Amino acid sequence: MTPAARLSAAIGILDRVLAGTPAEQALTNWGRASRFAGSGDRHAVRDLVFDAIRNRRSHAALGGAETGRGLILGGLRAAGVNPDTLFTGEGHAPGPVTAGEQPQTPSELAALDCPDWLAPALQASLGGDFAPVMETLRHRAPVFLRVNTARLSRDAAIARLAAEGIGTRPHPLAETALEVTGNARKIQISPSYLEGLAELQDAASQAVVAALPLHAGQSVLDYCAGGGGKTLAMAARAELRLYAHDAAPQRMADLPARAARAGVAVTVLAGADVPRHAPYDLVLADVPCTGSGSWRRAPEAKWALTPARLAELCALQARILDTIAPLVAAGGHLAYATCSLLEPENQAQIAAFRQRHSGWHVTAERRFTPLEGGDGFYLAVLARK
Numbered sequence: 001m002t003p004a005a006r007l008s009a010a011i012g013i014l015d016r017v018l019a020g021t022p023a024e025q026a027l028t029n030w031g032r033a034s035r036f037a038g039s040g041d042r043h044a045v046r047d048l049v050f051d052a053i054r055n056r057r058s059h060a061a062l063g064g065a066e067t068g069r070g071l072i073l074g075g076l077r078a079a080g081v082n083p084d085t086l087f088t089g090e091g092h093a094p095g096p097v098t099a100g101e102q103p104q105t106p107s108e109l110a111a112l113d114c115p116d117w118l119a120p121a122l123q124a125s126l127g128g129d130f131a132p133v134m135e136t137l138r139h140r141a142p143v144f145l146r147v148n149t150a151r152l153s154r155d156a157a158i159a160r161l162a163a164e165g166i167g168t169r170p171h172p173l174a175e176t177a178l179e180v181t182g183n184a185r186k187i188q189i190s191p192s193y194l195e196g197l198a199e200l201q202d203a204a205s206q207a208v209v210a211a212l213p214l215h216a217g218q219s220v221l222d223y224c225a226g227g228g229g230k231t232l233a234m235a236a237r238a239e240l241r242l243y244a245h246d247a248a249p250q251r252m253a254d255l256p257a258r259a260a261r262a263g264v265a266v267t268v269l270a271g272a273d274v275p276r277h278a279p280y281d282l283v284l285a286d287v288p289c290t291g292s293g294s295w296r297r298a299p300e301a302k303w304a305l306t307p308a309r310l311a312e313l314c315a316l317q318a319r320i321l322d323t324i325a326p327l328v329a330a331g332g333h334l335a336y337a338t339c340s341l342l343e344p345e346n347q348a349q350i351a352a353f354r355q356r357h358s359g360w361h362v363t364a365e366r367r368f369t370p371l372e373g374g375d376g377f378y379l380a381v382l383a384r385k
Protein backbone atom coordinates (compact mmCIF):
# COMPACT_ATOMS: atom_id res chain seq x y z
CA MET A 1 0.00 0.00 0.00
CA THR A 2 1.20 3.53 -0.67
CA PRO A 3 1.38 5.95 2.28
CA ALA A 4 -1.70 7.74 0.85
CA ALA A 5 -3.64 4.45 0.54
CA ARG A 6 -2.88 3.76 4.21
CA LEU A 7 -4.41 7.15 5.03
CA SER A 8 -7.56 6.22 3.07
CA ALA A 9 -7.80 2.94 4.98
CA ALA A 10 -7.43 4.75 8.32
CA ILE A 11 -10.11 7.26 7.29
CA GLY A 12 -12.60 4.45 6.60
CA ILE A 13 -11.80 2.70 9.88
CA LEU A 14 -12.07 5.94 11.88
CA ASP A 15 -15.47 6.67 10.36
CA ARG A 16 -16.63 3.32 11.73
CA VAL A 17 -15.09 4.05 15.12
CA LEU A 18 -16.82 7.45 15.24
CA ALA A 19 -20.10 5.67 14.41
CA GLY A 20 -19.63 3.43 17.46
CA THR A 21 -17.61 0.37 16.38
CA PRO A 22 -14.78 -0.42 18.86
CA ALA A 23 -11.41 0.37 17.23
CA GLU A 24 -10.05 -3.18 17.61
CA GLN A 25 -13.13 -4.59 15.89
CA ALA A 26 -13.02 -2.00 13.10
CA LEU A 27 -9.33 -2.81 12.52
CA THR A 28 -10.02 -6.56 12.50
CA ASN A 29 -12.88 -6.14 10.02
CA TRP A 30 -10.68 -4.01 7.76
CA GLY A 31 -7.83 -6.53 8.01
CA ARG A 32 -10.11 -9.42 6.99
CA ALA A 33 -11.42 -7.47 4.00
CA SER A 34 -7.92 -6.30 2.96
CA ARG A 35 -5.90 -9.42 2.20
CA PHE A 36 -3.62 -7.27 0.02
CA ALA A 37 -2.35 -5.43 3.11
CA GLY A 38 1.01 -6.69 4.36
CA SER A 39 2.07 -6.67 8.02
CA GLY A 40 3.84 -3.30 7.59
CA ASP A 41 0.61 -1.83 6.20
CA ARG A 42 -1.45 -3.25 9.06
CA HIS A 43 0.88 -1.85 11.71
CA ALA A 44 0.99 1.55 9.98
CA VAL A 45 -2.81 1.76 9.65
CA ARG A 46 -3.24 0.70 13.27
CA ASP A 47 -0.81 3.41 14.42
CA LEU A 48 -2.68 6.03 12.36
CA VAL A 49 -6.02 4.99 13.86
CA PHE A 50 -4.84 4.96 17.49
CA ASP A 51 -2.92 8.22 17.08
CA ALA A 52 -6.10 9.83 15.72
CA ILE A 53 -8.19 8.54 18.64
CA ARG A 54 -5.67 9.74 21.24
CA ASN A 55 -5.71 13.19 19.65
CA ARG A 56 -9.33 13.21 18.56
CA ARG A 57 -10.27 16.73 19.68
CA SER A 58 -7.13 18.54 18.57
CA HIS A 59 -6.87 16.74 15.24
CA ALA A 60 -10.58 17.30 14.51
CA ALA A 61 -10.01 21.03 15.04
CA LEU A 62 -6.92 21.06 12.82
CA GLY A 63 -8.67 18.99 10.17
CA GLY A 64 -11.83 21.11 10.23
CA ALA A 65 -14.22 18.22 11.04
CA GLU A 66 -14.70 15.35 13.50
CA THR A 67 -14.77 12.72 10.74
CA GLY A 68 -12.23 10.10 9.71
CA ARG A 69 -11.03 12.43 6.99
CA GLY A 70 -10.89 15.44 9.35
CA LEU A 71 -8.89 13.47 11.94
CA ILE A 72 -6.31 12.26 9.42
CA LEU A 73 -6.05 15.67 7.79
CA GLY A 74 -5.60 17.28 11.22
CA GLY A 75 -2.98 14.68 12.14
CA LEU A 76 -0.92 15.53 9.04
CA ARG A 77 -1.17 19.24 9.81
CA ALA A 78 -0.18 18.61 13.45
CA ALA A 79 2.90 16.74 12.19
CA GLY A 80 3.79 19.61 9.87
CA VAL A 81 3.08 17.60 6.70
CA ASN A 82 1.41 19.43 3.81
CA PRO A 83 -1.74 17.32 3.19
CA ASP A 84 -1.81 18.29 -0.51
CA THR A 85 1.17 15.98 -1.07
CA LEU A 86 -0.90 12.95 0.01
CA PHE A 87 -4.54 13.97 -0.50
CA THR A 88 -4.17 13.86 -4.29
CA GLY A 89 -7.20 11.77 -5.27
CA GLU A 90 -4.90 9.61 -7.41
CA GLY A 91 -5.03 5.83 -7.11
CA HIS A 92 -6.20 4.96 -3.58
CA ALA A 93 -5.30 8.37 -2.11
CA PRO A 94 -7.93 10.50 -0.33
CA GLY A 95 -9.50 13.20 -2.49
CA PRO A 96 -7.93 16.68 -2.63
CA VAL A 97 -8.39 19.02 0.33
CA THR A 98 -11.33 21.37 -0.23
CA ALA A 99 -11.73 25.03 0.70
CA GLY A 100 -14.12 24.03 3.50
CA GLU A 101 -11.47 21.92 5.23
CA GLN A 102 -9.72 24.79 6.94
CA PRO A 103 -7.86 24.27 10.23
CA GLN A 104 -9.54 25.78 13.29
CA THR A 105 -7.62 26.89 16.37
CA PRO A 106 -8.32 24.37 19.16
CA SER A 107 -9.31 25.67 22.62
CA GLU A 108 -6.77 25.08 25.41
CA LEU A 109 -8.55 21.90 26.53
CA ALA A 110 -9.01 20.70 22.95
CA ALA A 111 -5.29 21.20 22.33
CA LEU A 112 -4.65 18.92 25.34
CA ASP A 113 -7.25 16.42 24.07
CA CYS A 114 -9.10 16.66 27.35
CA PRO A 115 -12.90 16.27 27.50
CA ASP A 116 -14.35 19.55 28.85
CA TRP A 117 -16.50 17.95 31.56
CA LEU A 118 -13.56 16.05 33.05
CA ALA A 119 -11.11 18.94 33.13
CA PRO A 120 -12.12 20.27 36.60
CA ALA A 121 -11.76 16.81 38.20
CA LEU A 122 -8.44 16.15 36.48
CA GLN A 123 -7.15 19.61 37.37
CA ALA A 124 -8.16 19.12 41.01
CA SER A 125 -6.49 15.70 41.07
CA LEU A 126 -3.29 16.59 39.21
CA GLY A 127 -2.72 20.22 40.20
CA GLY A 128 0.30 21.65 38.36
CA ASP A 129 0.84 18.33 36.58
CA PHE A 130 -2.49 18.60 34.74
CA ALA A 131 -1.24 20.02 31.43
CA PRO A 132 2.00 17.96 31.25
CA VAL A 133 0.10 14.74 32.07
CA MET A 134 -2.62 15.43 29.49
CA GLU A 135 0.10 16.18 26.95
CA THR A 136 1.80 12.84 27.72
CA LEU A 137 -1.51 11.02 27.24
CA ARG A 138 -1.61 12.32 23.64
CA HIS A 139 1.32 10.07 22.75
CA ARG A 140 1.88 6.38 22.42
CA ALA A 141 2.92 4.52 25.58
CA PRO A 142 6.35 2.89 25.82
CA VAL A 143 6.47 -0.91 25.86
CA PHE A 144 7.71 -2.43 29.13
CA LEU A 145 8.73 -5.91 30.17
CA ARG A 146 8.77 -7.39 33.64
CA VAL A 147 11.77 -9.62 34.17
CA ASN A 148 10.90 -12.75 36.12
CA THR A 149 13.66 -12.06 38.64
CA ALA A 150 12.82 -15.30 40.46
CA ARG A 151 14.50 -16.99 37.46
CA LEU A 152 17.12 -14.56 36.10
CA SER A 153 18.60 -11.15 36.87
CA ARG A 154 17.57 -8.01 35.00
CA ASP A 155 21.07 -7.76 33.46
CA ALA A 156 20.92 -11.38 32.29
CA ALA A 157 17.50 -10.68 30.76
CA ILE A 158 18.83 -7.64 28.87
CA ALA A 159 21.63 -9.78 27.39
CA ARG A 160 19.29 -12.65 26.53
CA LEU A 161 16.73 -10.38 24.89
CA ALA A 162 19.51 -8.62 22.93
CA ALA A 163 20.61 -12.00 21.59
CA GLU A 164 16.99 -12.52 20.48
CA GLY A 165 17.08 -9.18 18.64
CA ILE A 166 15.07 -7.17 21.20
CA GLY A 167 16.60 -3.98 22.56
CA THR A 168 15.82 -3.05 26.19
CA ARG A 169 17.10 -0.83 28.98
CA PRO A 170 16.39 -0.79 32.71
CA HIS A 171 13.58 1.52 33.83
CA PRO A 172 13.82 3.28 37.20
CA LEU A 173 10.17 2.68 38.23
CA ALA A 174 10.83 -0.91 39.33
CA GLU A 175 13.80 -3.23 39.73
CA THR A 176 12.06 -5.72 37.49
CA ALA A 177 11.23 -3.22 34.71
CA LEU A 178 12.76 -2.99 31.25
CA GLU A 179 11.76 -0.45 28.64
CA VAL A 180 11.80 -1.91 25.15
CA THR A 181 13.91 0.18 22.79
CA GLY A 182 13.82 -1.97 19.67
CA ASN A 183 11.81 -4.71 17.98
CA ALA A 184 8.85 -4.66 20.39
CA ARG A 185 6.82 -6.62 17.85
CA LYS A 186 9.13 -9.62 18.26
CA ILE A 187 8.47 -9.99 21.98
CA GLN A 188 5.55 -12.41 21.85
CA ILE A 189 7.47 -14.83 19.63
CA SER A 190 10.75 -14.54 21.53
CA PRO A 191 12.07 -17.53 23.55
CA SER A 192 12.42 -15.32 26.66
CA TYR A 193 8.71 -14.48 26.55
CA LEU A 194 7.59 -17.99 25.64
CA GLU A 195 9.67 -19.50 28.47
CA GLY A 196 8.16 -17.12 31.05
CA LEU A 197 11.37 -15.18 31.72
CA ALA A 198 9.79 -11.87 30.69
CA GLU A 199 6.17 -10.68 30.64
CA LEU A 200 4.65 -7.61 29.06
CA GLN A 201 3.68 -5.34 31.94
CA ASP A 202 3.57 -1.61 32.44
CA ALA A 203 6.39 -0.26 34.65
CA ALA A 204 4.07 1.50 37.13
CA SER A 205 2.04 -1.69 37.41
CA GLN A 206 5.30 -3.42 38.40
CA ALA A 207 6.05 -0.66 40.90
CA VAL A 208 2.63 -1.21 42.49
CA VAL A 209 3.43 -4.89 43.07
CA ALA A 210 6.92 -4.01 44.33
CA ALA A 211 5.29 -1.84 47.03
CA LEU A 212 3.12 -4.66 48.45
CA PRO A 213 4.07 -6.17 51.82
CA LEU A 214 4.68 -9.72 50.53
CA HIS A 215 6.55 -12.40 52.44
CA ALA A 216 7.16 -16.10 51.82
CA GLY A 217 4.42 -18.37 53.14
CA GLN A 218 1.63 -15.78 53.07
CA SER A 219 -1.83 -16.52 51.80
CA VAL A 220 -2.62 -13.90 49.15
CA LEU A 221 -5.78 -13.22 47.15
CA ASP A 222 -5.78 -11.22 43.91
CA TYR A 223 -9.48 -10.36 43.96
CA CYS A 224 -9.71 -8.59 40.56
CA ALA A 225 -7.10 -10.69 38.79
CA GLY A 226 -8.14 -10.09 35.17
CA GLY A 227 -5.46 -11.56 32.90
CA GLY A 228 -3.28 -12.12 35.98
CA GLY A 229 -0.53 -9.57 35.30
CA LYS A 230 -0.25 -8.63 38.96
CA THR A 231 -0.89 -12.19 40.17
CA LEU A 232 2.21 -13.38 38.32
CA ALA A 233 4.25 -10.38 39.43
CA MET A 234 3.35 -11.19 43.05
CA ALA A 235 4.29 -14.83 42.52
CA ALA A 236 7.74 -13.76 41.31
CA ARG A 237 8.33 -11.75 44.48
CA ALA A 238 7.89 -14.47 47.11
CA GLU A 239 6.72 -18.06 47.56
CA LEU A 240 3.07 -17.48 48.34
CA ARG A 241 -0.14 -19.44 48.63
CA LEU A 242 -1.64 -17.47 45.78
CA TYR A 243 -5.32 -17.29 44.82
CA ALA A 244 -6.87 -15.44 41.88
CA HIS A 245 -10.48 -14.38 41.42
CA ASP A 246 -12.35 -12.20 38.95
CA ALA A 247 -16.05 -11.45 38.54
CA ALA A 248 -15.53 -12.24 34.84
CA PRO A 249 -13.75 -15.63 35.04
CA GLN A 250 -13.16 -15.74 31.28
CA ARG A 251 -10.64 -12.94 31.78
CA MET A 252 -8.48 -15.39 33.73
CA ALA A 253 -8.65 -18.03 30.98
CA ASP A 254 -4.93 -17.73 30.10
CA LEU A 255 -3.76 -17.47 33.70
CA PRO A 256 -3.08 -21.18 34.34
CA ALA A 257 -0.95 -21.41 31.17
CA ARG A 258 0.88 -18.18 31.97
CA ALA A 259 1.53 -19.35 35.54
CA ALA A 260 2.87 -22.67 34.25
CA ARG A 261 5.17 -20.81 31.84
CA ALA A 262 6.47 -18.71 34.73
CA GLY A 263 6.90 -21.85 36.89
CA VAL A 264 4.48 -20.77 39.66
CA ALA A 265 1.26 -22.15 41.14
CA VAL A 266 -1.93 -20.07 41.28
CA THR A 267 -5.32 -21.38 42.45
CA VAL A 268 -8.19 -19.83 40.51
CA LEU A 269 -11.26 -19.31 42.71
CA ALA A 270 -14.92 -18.92 41.76
CA GLY A 271 -16.87 -16.37 43.80
CA ALA A 272 -18.36 -18.90 46.24
CA ASP A 273 -14.89 -20.32 47.02
CA VAL A 274 -13.32 -16.97 47.91
CA PRO A 275 -14.58 -16.88 51.55
CA ARG A 276 -13.73 -20.58 52.03
CA HIS A 277 -10.01 -19.84 51.82
CA ALA A 278 -10.22 -16.74 54.05
CA PRO A 279 -8.65 -15.17 55.99
CA TYR A 280 -5.87 -13.99 53.69
CA ASP A 281 -2.70 -12.24 54.81
CA LEU A 282 -3.06 -9.88 51.87
CA VAL A 283 -5.96 -9.12 49.55
CA LEU A 284 -5.19 -7.06 46.46
CA ALA A 285 -8.09 -5.30 44.74
CA ASP A 286 -6.88 -3.89 41.42
CA VAL A 287 -10.37 -2.55 40.84
CA PRO A 288 -12.25 -1.66 37.66
CA CYS A 289 -11.76 2.07 37.08
CA THR A 290 -11.90 4.82 34.47
CA GLY A 291 -8.45 3.77 33.26
CA SER A 292 -7.53 7.44 33.04
CA GLY A 293 -3.91 6.55 33.81
CA SER A 294 -3.75 4.29 30.78
CA TRP A 295 -5.50 6.39 28.17
CA ARG A 296 -2.36 6.23 26.02
CA ARG A 297 -3.00 2.51 25.54
CA ALA A 298 -6.80 2.58 25.52
CA PRO A 299 -7.65 6.05 24.18
CA GLU A 300 -11.28 5.30 23.30
CA ALA A 301 -12.01 5.17 27.04
CA LYS A 302 -11.13 8.87 27.37
CA TRP A 303 -13.95 9.89 25.06
CA ALA A 304 -16.44 7.21 26.16
CA LEU A 305 -16.36 8.12 29.87
CA THR A 306 -19.45 9.92 31.17
CA PRO A 307 -20.32 11.39 34.59
CA ALA A 308 -22.81 8.54 35.09
CA ARG A 309 -20.16 5.89 34.32
CA LEU A 310 -17.69 7.55 36.68
CA ALA A 311 -20.29 7.50 39.47
CA GLU A 312 -21.09 3.85 38.70
CA LEU A 313 -17.40 2.90 38.88
CA CYS A 314 -16.92 4.73 42.19
CA ALA A 315 -19.92 2.86 43.66
CA LEU A 316 -18.54 -0.48 42.41
CA GLN A 317 -15.09 0.27 43.87
CA ALA A 318 -16.67 1.00 47.26
CA ARG A 319 -18.67 -2.26 47.10
CA ILE A 320 -15.53 -4.25 46.29
CA LEU A 321 -13.68 -2.68 49.22
CA ASP A 322 -16.58 -3.56 51.54
CA THR A 323 -16.62 -7.14 50.22
CA ILE A 324 -12.92 -7.82 50.68
CA ALA A 325 -12.39 -6.11 54.04
CA PRO A 326 -13.76 -9.07 56.07
CA LEU A 327 -11.55 -11.48 54.10
CA VAL A 328 -8.33 -9.97 55.52
CA ALA A 329 -6.73 -11.65 58.56
CA ALA A 330 -6.12 -9.65 61.75
CA GLY A 331 -2.73 -8.00 61.24
CA GLY A 332 -3.05 -8.57 57.48
CA HIS A 333 -3.23 -6.08 54.65
CA LEU A 334 -5.69 -4.84 52.07
CA ALA A 335 -4.15 -3.29 48.96
CA TYR A 336 -6.32 -1.08 46.76
CA ALA A 337 -5.08 -0.14 43.30
CA THR A 338 -6.47 1.73 40.30
CA CYS A 339 -4.97 2.81 37.01
CA SER A 340 -6.78 6.11 37.46
CA LEU A 341 -5.55 9.64 37.96
CA LEU A 342 -8.84 10.81 39.44
CA GLU A 343 -9.00 11.56 43.14
CA PRO A 344 -12.62 10.33 43.58
CA GLU A 345 -11.45 6.83 42.57
CA ASN A 346 -8.30 7.05 44.67
CA GLN A 347 -7.70 9.02 47.88
CA ALA A 348 -11.41 9.84 48.31
CA GLN A 349 -12.33 6.17 47.96
CA ILE A 350 -9.90 5.20 50.74
CA ALA A 351 -11.01 8.06 52.98
CA ALA A 352 -14.65 6.96 52.57
CA PHE A 353 -13.71 3.32 53.28
CA ARG A 354 -12.06 4.37 56.54
CA GLN A 355 -15.19 6.29 57.50
CA ARG A 356 -17.29 3.16 56.94
CA HIS A 357 -14.85 0.72 58.61
CA SER A 358 -12.89 1.21 61.81
CA GLY A 359 -9.71 -0.66 62.69
CA TRP A 360 -7.71 0.07 59.54
CA HIS A 361 -4.71 2.29 59.04
CA VAL A 362 -2.89 3.28 55.87
CA THR A 363 0.68 1.94 55.79
CA ALA A 364 1.57 3.05 52.26
CA GLU A 365 0.05 5.31 49.65
CA ARG A 366 1.53 6.15 46.28
CA ARG A 367 0.35 7.81 43.11
CA PHE A 368 2.14 7.41 39.80
CA THR A 369 1.55 9.63 36.78
CA PRO A 370 2.66 9.03 33.20
CA LEU A 371 5.29 11.74 33.80
CA GLU A 372 7.31 9.01 35.52
CA GLY A 373 7.24 6.95 32.33
CA GLY A 374 4.65 4.27 33.08
CA ASP A 375 0.86 4.46 33.28
CA GLY A 376 -0.92 6.48 35.92
CA PHE A 377 -1.65 4.36 39.01
CA TYR A 378 -2.76 4.72 42.59
CA LEU A 379 -1.99 2.32 45.43
CA ALA A 380 -3.10 2.37 49.04
CA VAL A 381 -2.06 -0.36 51.48
CA LEU A 382 -4.11 -0.64 54.67
CA ALA A 383 -3.34 -2.79 57.68
CA ARG A 384 -6.06 -4.39 59.78
CA LYS A 385 -5.69 -4.22 63.56
Ligand SMILES: C[S@@+](CC[C@H](N)C(=O)[O-])C[C@H]1O[C@@H](n2cnc3c(N)ncnc32)[C@H](O)[C@@H]1O
Binds near residue numbers: 224227230231245288
Ligand atom coordinates in the same frame (compact mmCIF):
# COMPACT_ATOMS: atom_id res chain seq x y z
C1 LIG B 1 -8.17 -3.32 36.34
S1 LIG B 1 -8.79 -4.86 35.89
C2 LIG B 1 -7.64 -5.97 36.63
C3 LIG B 1 -6.31 -6.07 35.93
C4 LIG B 1 -5.40 -7.14 36.50
N1 LIG B 1 -5.28 -7.09 37.95
C5 LIG B 1 -4.00 -7.09 35.90
O1 LIG B 1 -3.03 -6.68 36.55
O2 LIG B 1 -3.90 -7.49 34.75
C6 LIG B 1 -10.19 -5.02 36.91
C7 LIG B 1 -10.85 -6.38 36.91
O3 LIG B 1 -11.88 -6.38 37.89
C8 LIG B 1 -12.87 -7.28 37.47
N2 LIG B 1 -14.10 -6.99 38.23
C9 LIG B 1 -15.11 -6.13 37.95
N3 LIG B 1 -16.04 -6.16 38.92
C10 LIG B 1 -15.61 -7.03 39.84
C11 LIG B 1 -16.13 -7.50 41.09
N4 LIG B 1 -17.29 -7.05 41.56
N5 LIG B 1 -15.44 -8.43 41.77
C12 LIG B 1 -14.26 -8.90 41.28
N6 LIG B 1 -13.70 -8.50 40.13
C13 LIG B 1 -14.37 -7.56 39.42
C14 LIG B 1 -12.97 -7.05 35.98
O4 LIG B 1 -13.53 -8.18 35.34
C15 LIG B 1 -11.50 -6.79 35.61
O5 LIG B 1 -10.90 -7.97 35.12
